Amino acid sequence: MKQRINQIPKKQILLGPPYLTGDEVKAVVGVIKSGQLSLGEQVEKFEKEVARFVGARYGVATSSGTTALHLAVKVAGIGYGDEVITTPFSFVASTNCFLYEGATPKFVDIDPDSFNLDPKKIEAAVTRKTRAILGVDIFGYPAEWKKIAQIAKKHRLKIIDDAAEALGAVYRGKSLGSLGWPTVFAFYPNKQMTTGEGGMVVTNSKAEFIKFKSLVNQGRAGDMQWLKHPSLGYNYRMTEVAAAMGRAQLKKLKQFLASRRQVAVWYGQRLAKVPGVNLIKANDKQHVRSWFIYVIRLDKKLNRDRVIKKLLAAGVPAKAYLPSIHLQPYMRRFGYKRGDFPVSEAVSASTLSLPFYTGMEEAVVDRVCEKLKKVIGKL
Ligand SMILES: Cc1ncc(COP(=O)(O)O)c(C=O)c1O
Incomplete structure (x- = not known):
């Protein structure tokens, strides 16, 4: 693939920069x-x-x-x-x-x-x-x-x-x-x-x-x-x-999509057996995911917000992704409340997105996974 020209600082890990040439x-x-x-x-x-x-x-x-x-x-x-x-x-x-x-x-x-x-x-x-x-x-x-x-x-x-x-x-x-x-x-x-x-x-x-x-x-x-x-x-x-x-x-989109699939595979290989971490699936017979972000779901016993906080402190940007829409403050006028959509709420409370982008190097995936394992190990 052609070289990326938008710079990614060597020491910093970014959440999801574009790939521009x-x-x-x-x-x-x-x-x-x-x-x-x-x-x-x-x-x-x-x-x-x-x-x-x-x-x-x-x-x-x-x-x-x-x-x-x-x-x-x-x-x-x-x-x-x-x-x-x-x-x-x-x-x-x-x-x-x-x-x-x-x-x-x-x-x-x-x-x-x-x-x-x-x-x-x-x-x-x-x-x-x-x-x-x-x-x-x-x-x-x-x-x-x-x-x-x-x-x-x-x-x-x-x-x-x-x-x-x-x-x-x-x-x-x-x-x-x-x-x-x-x-x-x-x-x-x-x-x-x-x-x-x-x-x-x-x-x-x-x-x-x-x-x-x-x-x-x-x-x-x-x-x-x-x-x-x-x-x-x-x-x-x-x-x-x-x-x-x-x-x-x-x-370049086909190459971008292939690169993103590869990054997801690297993540999967490193995180599949980490206790408390659940992966989202790539495909089944009827569905082929186009990788947008890399989201993991944590077991209930792990405090997702603390994991994010510790990752941020360790230089790994991670985000709570996504809050359920019916609980957004401006949605109150429709009368929705906590408990209305328990699956959505449980997923919202336990998922987080990790750094993920086209052209992300395996070594950077490694760094993210090592830090994640360390953070989880300490909790
Ligand atoms: C599911 C979904 N719908 C709609 C949008 C809105 O797109 P935009 O930010 O380009 O307005 C987004 C953007 O992130 C999205 O994730």
Whole structure:
């Protein structure tokens, strides 16, 4: 792989830096020299290239994963008073995107192995007000889409896939993004590939594509004059600089994903037998994880927050990942409380993410694991 140019200090361990090379510099400088900073060919090409990569017909680039999710919510017709079935074990954006429209979250607890929506519990949450199921492929592991699709079909619900953490993941032999409903990817710097900030929604439907294209660009129709707006839209556009960086990253994505798999294998080899540490799985017959972060789950007897504190003191950045959304302070108005989703809460209380990134050297994985073992040994 080409050499990384964003520097990683020799003595410091970073949590999740991006992998940037001279290709990105060249691409960005090219855009600057062209003077075309917005609404140009970089975005158009990036959209087509990402769509092709994931096996979707169309892609629309956005300013972030969150804005792409919001567009998916708009196009699904989710609005005030509707309920959306979703997972509490996610980053807040997967719920915020429909709160913006006045819809209500209907959380369903997660499966203790995949950390995704528990397919056995979804149908009981459907009511007359349910409009959609918004599934998340948490930590890059595909949700149970076959079951979700069956329930959605039976109750005539829309489906949105928040694959912000799962670019490159495969479900039953198909890439996420190709399954037949709007799917969102995100390109924040800790993701599998980055545009700085950025996102994309992909779809196989031309009608949806046209709506996405209009909404992302102030509600303009593609063939209309600049100041004509048939509908209320947003400025959620991706810049040309970001798209050019994304195109350079996308060319290396297969290598990035392979490198991340390798780093995960190295971690697994070192941590598999450490008492109190439980690993998350890479694959089974129907799911192929795209490695986003490296998360471990600690046994109850280990105090996760103390482990993180001691790791930080030893120079290893680690994070409690993720808090359950229904317990966030701003969610109180929906009446959720501790105990509502015990699996999600237990996972939230026991998981932590370790340093993990494309191109992470085996020696650095070693250092992290040695320090983790020491910390755990002392507790
Ligand atoms: C599951 C999930 N959804 C949505 C997002 C939002 O993406 P962004 O930060 O690009 O807005 C993230 C970002 O980390 C995420 O992890």
